[in-house]
Amino acid sequence: MREHAEALFATGDKVAGDSYTAEQLGRHMARRVLELADDPATPLFFGRLDFGAGEHAGHGYHVGRRHVTDEAGEPMVLDWRAPISRSFYRAGVKDPQGVAVRRRFGFVEGVITSFEDEHLDRGEELGTASKILTQEIERPRVGPMRDIVATIQPEQDELVRADVADSLCVQGAPGTGKTAVGLHRAAYLLYLHRERLRRSGVLIVGPNRAFLGYIAAVLPALGEVEVAQSTVEDLIARVPVRAEDATPAAVVKHDARMAEVLRRAVWSHVGKPVEPMTVPDGSYRWRIGEEPLRRVVDEARREGLPYAVGRERVRARVVSLLLRQSEARRGDSPSEAWQRRMAKAKPVTDFLDAVWPALTPEGVLYRLFSDRDALRESADGLLTDEERELLMKRPAARTARATRWTGADVVLLDEIAGLLDRMPSFGHVVLDEAQDLSPMQCRAIARRTEHGSITLLGDLAQGTAPWASTDWAESLRHLGKPGAPVVPLTVGFRVPAAVVELANRLLPSLAVNVPPAESLRRDGWLDVRATDDLEEETRRAVRVALEHEGSVAVIAADAAVERLGKALGEHERVEIVPASIVKGLEYDHVIVVEPAEIVDAEPRGLNRLYVVLTRAVSRLTVIHAVPLPGPLT
């Protein structure tokens, strides 16, 4: 198939009739070649289904990462997303779905090394006792995240294959496969609704670029090369961030009440017509009285259109009033050119600028943050005096353009942009680590998924932002998907049981109501060490870590990273990572240096520590010179 696609790509321009077709065909074939690109580390199939009953009785099918057909076009391997493949993940003794035998293949570096059969027709079912599953989850992690198509679990599969119209929220303890589920769901939806979603787009939103880099290879490995991946910040960036808010100001700016403050601020610009309008037109002069002008403005306001659309609606209505006068006087219909001229006539534009002025998000926010009266009016009954003071920029820049905006300002600018105009909507958005999204960030996503669905993934216990969610129902409301189901995942595939047990001690102190994780992993170990010499003990721990295969991370409070880096020097396979960016990542061996310092570094330090402790795939070493934080002991 690959050779065929490559040959077509090479000769495509010779068969195409014209340059446009050649370009279209070229792009299509280039994509096809990319989609078929093979990863030599993974075989073409990982399973087989032999049906004993039902419409496929007597047939056997291989299941793999994509459809593979032979030269005659007959299927050799079924895509894991195809309807029949569902049985590979969901059939069981209780509900065999016609499957007599399910076979799983184990492989190492692209070579098949084992297989495992379950004769469902004879009552055999392995579930999580599958050795191939165990091998897969215990394998040393090197490099970026991999797909899990060969071993998706039934409860995960149910989420992956949920209907495209359904938004859902997955509350999952660390390592339960939320990220994996979200990525596979994107791939599944693209398979089922390729054309529609290609047009509207599928987007993956992650917490930071390190995380996006870590997951970047998963979808291409599944043949999906056209999914956008972004942080919320990059998604809504419209001006550069050149300043930082102190936390109290940022907290107010991210609060849901700001939506109403901004709505009022935008609409406060609409005024009342106070004089008639006169428009010269050759030898005529048209006149519209104050009353009809007021009616036009009131009607447009009542229609609930975005502000900028409303302004154009008013312009169009004024022109139609002029048109009616002209028709009455001249007895014929004026041309379209005449209408365009009237729309741009100075008295019409002057009128609009007076009662419905053109706005920019920057202009609106600048005025709000620099004009005390404007802010008081828009925030009346919503923000306290102290909160308003936090918002006033002092000293204010001289103009909107000269303002140094903060990250939180950019979220507000986006909200205003959404009040001014419509935004295009994605077909589906996967939001990872969503517990950290503020209400205002959720609204930014809601604006971009008005006609699409979302998969919300997160863990309330891992919320570290000052505005982190403590209730999924509320996040879903801000996202414009109230009532979407919240589904728990509790079986952990990453963190060994001993490490989960340690991390779970923190849960009661985190003030969120989430089910604790249960680990599938009986291997791995935990080593907690008190020491007088942190650096020496860390060096020792790194030496021990390097005796094993896989990735190693030394995780410490952000402020300690530079010092540790100097003390440890460079090692291949060892990363020194600040606690603030490890969310969503995993390493075979994690060395946590001075938990108390990680906790003390920020208001939600215990949540941060919970994240840090749950990054380990196989081994966790905890080193401390001062006592461990209370809940851990």
Ligand SMILES: Nc1ncnc2c1ncn2[C@@H]1O[C@H](COP(=O)(O)OP(=O)(O)OP(=O)(O)O)[C@@H](O)[C@H]1O
């Ligand atoms: N069904 C599965 N088969 C094999 N491995 C799996 C399966 N589900 C999850 N994993 C593996 O478990 C690890 C954790 O998965 P993932 O990162 O998706 O979890 P998460 O819930 O997003 O974690 P966190 O809360 O820490 O962000 C990954 O290495 C993933 O590949």
